[in-house]
Amino acid sequence: MLLNVTNIHKTYQAADGPFEVLRGVDLTLEAGETLALTGESGSGKSTLLHLIGGLDTPDQGMIMVDGRDIAALDDEGRAELRRGKVGVVFQQFNLIPSLKVADNIAFQARLGGRHEAGWTEVLADRMGLTPHLAKYPEQLSGGQQQRVAIARTLAPKPALVLADEPTGNLDETTAGTVMDLMLELVTEAGAGLLMVTHSETLAARMSRGLHLRAGRVA
């Protein structure tokens, strides 16, 4: 099993006292499977995604990625996870503004020592980014920037791709194109995809769906 999440709890300090975002969530994901995570604002879906990506640590529970409990890893171990096994696509792209598109695409793979020039070229080509490789992110449109971010995430060939509202900042047409490309590439690679989304349309295109309500699976 690629991903096995059991009984996850997470509490934040909010302005008016502690707030329990996640109250015992379980989920599983097999390789090649795509899972849509939906729920209202504040239902804890982004938090769950961040925990699985090792960007934060749960208060309680177990997150097994490819047989390893990442909740037990230190910062170094979680960083290593993000360099190879798990890739995250953010709503806000999070490109490095001072690097050219080509360098941005290759960045994460290089960081993890998993860079393959041929694969990066294929990704750029499939994403339609080849004419833009020498440009800086700020010279691209939002849809192009998100394609750069997806290519960057896929370049190290992660086993698990996490996407947090990847098309949330894009118009509907662009979002559709970007989504098509991402699903296509993830499926080809046989990776698992866990995507947080508001959109019922997008959720319907995934192999499974999971709805969160008030920190629990509904």
Place this chain on the structure above:
Amino acid sequence: MNAKVLLLCLLPFEATAQGFAGLGTSAEGFAVPKPNPAFDFPADHGAHPEYRIEWWYLTANLTAGDGTPYGLQWTLFRSALAPEAGEGWTAPQLWMGHAAVTTPDEHFVTERLARGGIGQAGVTAEPFEAWIDDWSLQGDWQTLQMNATGPDFGYDMTLSAEGPLVFHGDNGFSVKSAQGQASYYYSQPFFSITGTLQLPAGDVQVTGNAWLDREWSSQPLSDDQTGWDWFSLSFDDGNKLMGFRLQQTDGNNYTSATWITPDGKTTAFPDGAFQATPLETHTTAGRDIPVRWQVQLPDKDIDVTVSAINPDAFMTTTVPYWEGPVTVTGSHDGIGYLEMTGYE
């Protein structure tokens, strides 16, 4: 380089190898010792400015009431830049005083420098006084008063002669090399000495025997000689032995010795008769220095081991050398003093 160090490196003081290797070997207008000297006392107890170098060199083996052995040194060196006495600041005579007290585990050293011609240091023959600053050695050679002070020690001693003067080599003409370099050299080895040592731990009353050397020359060593080992030994049977070994650059040594009977009769031994062989070295002041010796004079059945009482008796003066009291064991037992120069 500090000007003063350089200055002293250039000066022909007896204890420095550089001195011997440098100016010490040429005579340049200075008088030169001649064989068959006729000494004239008390005038010859005084200074001989026409010779390049000269010293009044006293060492003493002392014992305190509790039996602790001490060594004591009082030395005044004269070194001339030109063969004349001179007056005022331009007088070419330079003076250096060394004083030391050696205990079994401590060694106190101090040094004074002065120019002749202004009254700060000098030697007069009649009445006899050798002085530098507040240090002096004075009296009629039957009885002498002696004192010295340093930052951490001082002493005040009375000496009385209990035997005659003895003359080394050929009636006081002491040959130092195969090339014929020589000095005038006589001693008073029969002083009894008594007085007070002022040490950091307090005053100590001591008594013992002292040996006063007088030597002057203008070219005491040859070019290939780099230093020396000098022994003055007093055996328990009353006989005494003065012997030295001059180190040569070719690894050989030139030796000379004087055997002194209790009544002051002397026998001089030529090169080779006296032998001194290092047995053990000790590292002090960054140098390896022999502190145990085998000393042999087969003609007198002498085969003894000479051991430093304090192996660290190194003179950390501007011109450094080792000088300290020793014990003698073997064919004969006794005490004495050892001086070693030329160990770099």
Place this chain on the structure above:
Amino acid sequence: MTGVTLQALLSHWWRNPLQLFTLLAGLALATALWSGVQAVNAEARASYDAAAATLGEGQFDRLQRRDGQPMDQQAFIDLRRAGWLVSPVVQGRFNGVRIIGIDLLTAPGSIGPVDLTGDVAIDAFLTGEGQLFANPEAAAQLPDLNVRISPETAPNTAVTDIGVAQRLLGKEGQIDSLIIAPNQPIGRPDLADIAPQLIRQQAQGGSDIGRLTDSFHLNLTAFGLLSFAVGIFIVNGAIGLAFEQRRPVVRTLRALGLPLRRLILLMGAELMLFALVAGAIGVALGYVIAALLLPDVAATLRGLYGADVAGNLQLRPVWWLSGLAIALGGTAIAASGALYGLSKMPLLAAAQPRALAMAAGRRAMIQGILAAMLIALSIVLMFTADGLIGGFALLGSLLIGAALALPLILDRVLAGASLTAKSVSAQWFWADTRQQLPGLSLALMALLLAMAANIGVSTMVSSFRLTFIDFLDQRLASELYVSTENASQTADLLAFAAPRVDEILPIQNADTEVAGQPTQVFGADDNRTYRENWTFLQSTADPWDTTFAGDSIVINEQLARRSALSISDTVTLQDTTFTIAGIYGDYGNPIGQAVISEAQFQRLYPDIAPTRFGLRMDPDAVADFVAAMEAEAGIPASQTINQAGIKAISLQVFERTFTVTTALNILTLAVAGFAILMSLLTLATMRIPQLAPAWAVGMTRRKLGQLELLRAVLLAVLTAIVALPLGLALAWALLAVVNVAAFGWKLPMFLFPFDYARLGLFALFAAALAAAWPAIRLSRTPPADLLKVFSNER
């Protein structure tokens, strides 16, 4: 991993060269300011030390005759033979060069910077062939002598054997002073038993130029300290902003899998590299500053104190290293805080806004407590500090406390102002200014310190000048001073001068001890000159009346402080007791001084006849009088000192001191202005989201730009208002605490409101200049950029 991370980190600077420039320039300027001041200081001190070391001044105690006259050479022999390790020195002027004769054999080890290596014949030096050692300039002054060039010799000085010096100076058989070796043998007799005519001068106290020169160095050191504080704030600001700008990138890098530790290590290394580069640039820049200032500094010292300072700068490794160390150390201090913040920064942005706000609030509270504690400490020290360390602790706690308090004070002032705002736009202006404060606070602290330093140091220097000129008027009241060489010349002078001048004031003094302190006692005749010109720090109603009547004495401040004497205490000279009627300032004098009536002086010191005379006359008649005296009485002009000439030289020297101080002032302000510019430029991009709503509701970009400028000037004004009392407190601490601790006299403090006003204008100008460019940029921001704020919340 390292390579690709470095690429990402460094590419930031490549894409944002302005940020790189401000960071490097901030670091370089701070280093330059520090190393420039240090270079001037080190150079002056090194030259001065060489001069002092030549004579063993400052290092060794010395023996001199009580009357200051040369002693007989026999005194040297007597002392040596008694066990005192002393070494003779003869000195004097020959062709204007200071000739120093020493005895190499008895001189303490470190004396005499003459390098006698090479082909120098030692025996020739010792036996009177007349060798002297001097640097090339001094050698040129001694054409007929056997001078060897030795660049290490102090300026305008020649060192030679004592015998040669005695001959050259006509002092055969005489010695001016004896240096006392530090390590003396045991059991020496008392000095009084062997040489009662000699008096022991303590090390450092023996030199007349040393103390005043030190006071000038202290000025510079204080300035160096202040510039250091300013520099540290600027470095801190530059680095803090550099980190602030890169926060989003840091988050991205970590999200992509870069371990935190590696990131911190690499960013630290990157900063150290920058610090090294900027430090090197800064040191080079400091060198230029120092080289430009040094001729003036050298002239200042030479003219004011008679200390010879070589007028060229050498690249000394000490300040090279100290400059780099400051750059690296300052960066390390600043970076460690920033890196710590980075390590504690949550990986996910804005996850805990409340927690962050609480942390900021806590930080402000800690800063407030720290500031209050430091200021309280400085207030305690103001009343209790009486040593140099206490003085500097006072300066440090005052400066840092005030700097830390500044943002809090400004925040309160702005909060108060926003309450009084009537219009909505005014309210927005105050609130927005307050919001800007954290980003600008480091730059404002730098401005505060720069201004306070300027006020403090210029108040000190100006007070020094006023006091000193006043002092010259007091001490050089007579229009002309003449010294005579012997009794017959004295008679000639008196006969010649009596009918031609208004008054003749004989000057006679004896060196003695008063209340255990070495003191020069002067005998003075009842004369208007004293009554009119001397000012007292403390006195009875009629100090001169009782003094001239023979009952009382007036003493200098040094003697009063060291022996804890005050008005109406008594002192005894020989068998006579005097009541202290007055205490006067005596700036630059290392030893005690006292004045009694001439009658008493004659009675107590019958052997001392006056050899110096002050002549009161019409200042315009001085030149003619000197010419006539030379022609008719045979007393050469070289034996006279023209008071007007001395004053002119002193004033000229002060002008130079001001040049140096002003240059440093302007530089410090420029650096602070640069810090403001840097902060505003960095804040500009972050400001757009804050300004866009104001624009959207109808404020023009032009108006926004004007308000930005106004805001900077307003903050500068508020800072200046805080800086004024701080600067004055600083000046007071320098004059009344540090100076007393260092030299034994207190300088009166004068205020210079016009100077402060001018300085305030300069500061406003600097702030306006710094704000101008960001404001212009803002007023030209394309509307599209402002619109973006609404379309995409970044």
